[in-house]
Amino acid sequence: MLTKHLFLVDDHPITVDGYKNLISRTKTATTDIDFVTAYSCEEAYNRISEKHNDQENFDVALLDISLPSYPARNLQTGIDVAKLIRHYFPACKIILLTMQSEPAIVTTAIHEVNPEGFILKNDIDATSFVTAYQSITLGASFYSNTISKVQNNAIIKKLNFDAIDLQILLLLDKKIKTKDMPNYIDLCLSAIEKRKTNIKNQLLKDKGNNAAIVTAAKKYDFFKFIKNLAFLT
Template identity: 50%
Template sequence: MNMCLNILIVDDHPMTVDSYINLLSDTDFQKNDPTFIKSYNCEDAYNKINFQLKQNTKIDFALLDISLPPYKDFNINNGIDLAILIREKFANCKIVLLTMHSEPLIVDKIIKEIKPEGFISKSDINFELFPIICKKILEGDIFRSNTIIESQRELFKRNINWDIHDNQILTLISQGVKTVNLPNYIPLSMSAIEKRKANIKDQLLKGKGSDKDLIGKAKKLGLL
């Protein structure tokens, strides 16, 4: 029995969006009567997600580029934030994140926070593989491309097993956020954040060094 699929595709390159649609239109996806919802930035995607909600129409499958023009008014800064929104509004939607970045801490944060059904480095796929992977995900598989898997292994090799808040602390510091302002971004007390930060420094710097030293070490290790 065929089902009607609503597929959201968000990428800031219109030709890429059209390529995804063409690839999925020429495969078994066509048997499911797909409706494609196209978007090129966070603001437009945010509005289209809310429009689907108001129409009481679900989104079944979402292909999201991670790097996107942000929607600052609602703090939707990238495809990760869109994925979080979709998880909240459409619990059964299968989410596929696509990226050119594979920094281990970012990859680990995304997997722990969003648990995407698909997580793909764009350098790992081609026109032939893409629709096959999407079909498997739609059928219930979980897919991580080789670069993403190797990125996860880097953390295991270095015996780093931080939770999502630890990852956020290091990532935000690397983005220039001061420690005193971290409670504005992370739902933890200042004392809890300081303890976690001290633990991170213990692991990477043996407890000694500035924030600049910490970020430098994390980048040297390829974590950021």
Template identity: 35%
Template sequence: MKEVKILIVDDHPMIVEGYKNAIENMDGGDYIFKIDIADSCDTGLHKIKKASVSIGYDIILLDIKLPPSKDGKIVSGEDLALRAKRLLPEAKIAILTMFNNNYRIYNILKNIDPEGLLIKSDVDSEEIITAVKTILERPPYYSHTVNRHLRTQISNDFLLDDFDRGILFHISKGVKTKDLPNYVPLSLAAIEKRKKNLKIIFDVSSAGDQALIERSRENGFI
């Protein structure tokens, strides 16, 4: 039987336990599942780095909203997924998130191109089992809310990259615009241009930074 190593990264213990129990009790056929758990960007990255020099992971299940790394370089599960794809290119990435709007679904699919994308409100034990089996054998797997958005052809044509998300994160932590080049590797002029575009995207072009932060948080970007 083949051992399948799975890393679950989520900071909600009850949710993690639910995923873990469902996977461990599923009829795995020819698979035996070994599950690791992390509860933040830092602990997740530590386990991913450790796995990159050993036998790796087959599947990484990542929540989008995670406690950021202490150095502020990894601010979400989205950033952690991109690190995982570089460090463990053979691992299959599955994103689980509570955010079910077009903004978030579109950006996750474009930025990460995961083998799985599940909206948490869609997920029960049967959904997790189906997702794991599909991701292992014939990815991708999308939960029904994601499929509904895809069927209606997501209309948003913008993409927030890691610079944009870094700007939003550090602004939300109280960093002033003039100091952002100390945190984001761009010139002040480039950062100001990106901030202007972000305000247009979130329809707060005539408002201040607080409105941008609030709208970004509502849509799951910080």
């Protein structure tokens, strides 16, 4: 029988019990689940050390971000615990859970941990929690709606596209050819092409056509942002 080793960390024991009950529903006749629990950064550090010393691994870790700290090991939050798990158990899938959606917290967690799952607790119920857990264990990633919005807004702000750049994106979405864009934007063709190249370089890691640029922009909800701008009214 295949055993999955799960690590559950939350400072509320009743929440940990809830996770255990929900995840236990995913067991099959050929799988079993071994739960290890902790309720603070210090307890988490001890459980991680024990697992590592026993030359065993965690397959999945569910971590609350807000945890009692462990200053002796410089573990202040669940983000620090997640980084420790990344170090000792690189293959472990990490799911961060939180009641906090402040951009600074979300962007820090994504940058420093890059979790396979990131869930605002208010975004999900029991059914969607199980669905998210199963999709993550099968290799997908899952960020709940609020977390995705915060992440996308941070990306948009970082890209710092101005109104003309956003107009170019809108025209691309409407399938307007680049050579015809001077009819819509008060810029010469060479200036528009230079801006479009910059947009593509920032949105796409690899080369792509106009459709690929639009697809990348939609991934980050640019068009929801664009529709509220004054030049569209």
